[in-house]
Amino acid sequence: MNEYWRDILYGTKSLLIGLKVTGPEFFKPVITEQYPHFVPVMKERFRGHIELTRNEETGGSNCVVCGMCQRACPSSCITVEGEKPEGSKKKVLTRYILDFTKCSLCGSCVESCNFNAIQFSREYNLASTNKSDYIFDLVKRLEEQR
Amino acid sequence: MDTSIWRPILYLIGVMAFAGVNAAWLGWCERKGAGHIQRRIGPKEVGPYGLLQPLADGIKLMTKQLLVPQGVDGILFRVAPVLAMIPAITSMVAIPFSATFHARPIELSVLLIFALASIGMMAILLGGWASNNKYSLISAARSVSQNVAYEIPMLITVITIVMLSGSMNLEEIALQQKGGFWNWYIFPIAGQSIAQAIIMPVSFLIFFTCSVAETNRAPFDMAEAESELIAGHMTEYGSMGFGLFMMGEYLNIVVGACLTAILFFGGWDSPLPFIPSGVLWFVLKIYLLIFTFIWIRWTYPRTQIYKLLNLSWKILIPFSLAILLLTAVFIKIEGILI
Numbered sequence: 001m002n003e004y005w006r007d008i009l010y011g012t013k014s015l016l017i018g019l020k021v022t023g024p025e026f027f028k029p030v031i032t033e034q035y036p037h038f039v040p041v042m043k044e045r046f047r048g049h050i051e052l053t054r055n056e057e058t059g060g061s062n063c064v065v066c067g068m069c070q071r072a073c074p075s076s077c078i079t080v081e082g083e084k085p086e087g088s089k090k091k092v093l094t095r096y097i098l099d100f101t102k103c104s105l106c107g108s109c110v111e112s113c114n115f116n117a118i119q120f121s122r123e124y125n126l127a128s129t130n131k132s133d134y135i136f137d138l139v140k141r142l143e144e145q146r
Numbered sequence: 147m148d149t150s151i152w153r154p155i156l157y158l159i160g161v162m163a164f165a166g167v168n169a170a171w172l173g174w175c176e177r178k179g180a181g182h183i184q185r186r187i188g189p190k191e192v193g194p195y196g197l198l199q200p201l202a203d204g205i206k207l208m209t210k211q212l213l214v215p216q217g218v219d220g221i222l223f224r225v226a227p228v229l230a231m232i233p234a235i236t237s238m239v240a241i242p243f244s245a246t247f248h249a250r251p252i253e254l255s256v257l258l259i260f261a262l263a264s265i266g267m268m269a270i271l272l273g274g275w276a277s278n279n280k281y282s283l284i285s286a287a288r289s290v291s292q293n294v295a296y297e298i299p300m301l302i303t304v305i306t307i308v309m310l311s312g313s314m315n316l317e318e319i320a321l322q323q324k325g326g327f328w329n330w331y332i333f334p335i336a337g338q339s340i341a342q343a344i345i346m347p348v349s350f351l352i353f354f355t356c357s358v359a360e361t362n363r364a365p366f367d368m369a370e371a372e373s374e375l376i377a378g379h380m381t382e383y384g385s386m387g388f389g390l391f392m393m394g395e396y397l398n399i400v401v402g403a404c405l406t407a408i409l410f411f412g413g414w415d416s417p418l419p420f421i422p423s424g425v426l427w428f429v430l431k432i433y434l435l436i437f438t439f440i441w442i443r444w445t446y447p448r449t450q451i452y453k454l455l456n457l458s459w460k461i462l463i464p465f466s467l468a469i470l471l472l473t474a475v476f477i478k479i480e481g482i483l484i
Contacts, residue, residue, distance in 0.1 A: 025182070
């Protein structure tokens with residue numbers, strides 16, 4: 001008989017506690033993000049596809065076309081091309097193609113770069129039905145960002 | 147005036163409109179309530195605040211084919227969804243919205259409403275049986291056992307109210323609780339003895355639990371039980387057949403809230419005597435009660451069928467019987483003292 005009463009008392013109490021938990025939640029602000037209407041900005045440490053870092057002084061890229069990233073990439077999705085202008089000692093980047101269809105975002109390219117020339121972007125709206133949308137021309141991207 | 151043909155016609159339109167609007171927009175309320183309790187927004191795309199969502203849902207349901215599967219009992223299968231709606235709409239006739247706003251004053255309105263509520267359960271039974279589907283049949287059996295179990299304590303608590311008020315007319319019962327919230331049957335401190343004031347809240351809890359169970363709402367939605375029985379009695383229904391079942395469920399909630407408001411919260415009576423009473427108070431009370439229904443649904447998980455029946459037979463029925471007995475004793479003592 002004792003257990004019967006205890007069941008009723010504790011049962012009622014726990015039910016009331018349940019209501020007390022959910023009740024205030026009703027009046028709290030909504031925490032979901034209304035995605036297509038409000039596009040959130042990704043956090044600093046988000047690892048999207050790679051992009052070229054902009055050199056603040058020259059406005060161009062830091063890349064010296066050493067080809068380390070191309071070699072470090074396990075899926076060979078990076079193609080770097082450069083040329084040496086007349087009278088210059090350094091190579092200048094002309095083409096940086098990332099084939100994102102093969103990229104697994106491992107980050108080996110960023111790790112291997114000694115010139116701080118590539119970084120992770122914070123891009124995530126990448127859905128497409130067209131394969132060619134995922135061949136990124138990063139030099140063009142750098143120019144567009146300017 | 148009473149014999150005029152316009153009165154029934156106007157009230158028919160009024161009751162139908164009230165029922166239809168409630169059945170449609172309570173779905174919206176429920177989804178909004180569920181959303182905000184889970185810190186989501188709920189429907190928001192169709193119209194401002196998603197207010198046109200019920201229309202969109204209705205159009206979608208109506209454009210679908212009204213499919214009657216092979217092997218079902220044709221007549222009963224078609225009758226069941228209609229039967230889910232009719233008793234709920236009919237019982238609206240007996241509900242007094244205020245002292246003057248009343249479809250038809252009926253002397254035994256309490257009896258009528260509970261009789262109709264029992265018929266509402268037939269919809270689930272017939273729908274489940276006619277579907278010729280194991281899940282539906284289990285759902286029908288469950289809902290019958292559940293309704294039988296919960297009607298008993300519900301009716302016993304109603305009998306205590308009837309004993310206190312000495313009337314089976316809802317209007318009369320509401321009028322007796324007039325003049326401030328301390329006269330309402332949930333806490334009758336001024337009108338009755340102190341002991342009565344202690345047992346009446348318990349009586350209210352029993353009645354409210356039973357009305358949640360009678361309307362097949364979570365946590366007592368054993369008939370629907372998506373995770374075990376797909377959708378129970380609604381499994382084979384599509385299109386507006388399903389829509390009618392859903393609307394019937396919401397209407398039952400409205401009727402349950404109206405009854406609770408009249409029996410325990412004084413109907414259209416304002417909580418303080420100097421504020422005028424009226425229909426608005428009644429509407430406010432029923433929507434607060436409906437909010438509680440929604441709040442309860444999105445707080446508790448579904449119980450198991452045997453726990454559900456245990457709650458009724460082992461706890462609610464003995465308690466309601468004890469309350470009935472105590473009330474009778476108190477009324478007798480007061481009669482002797484006065």
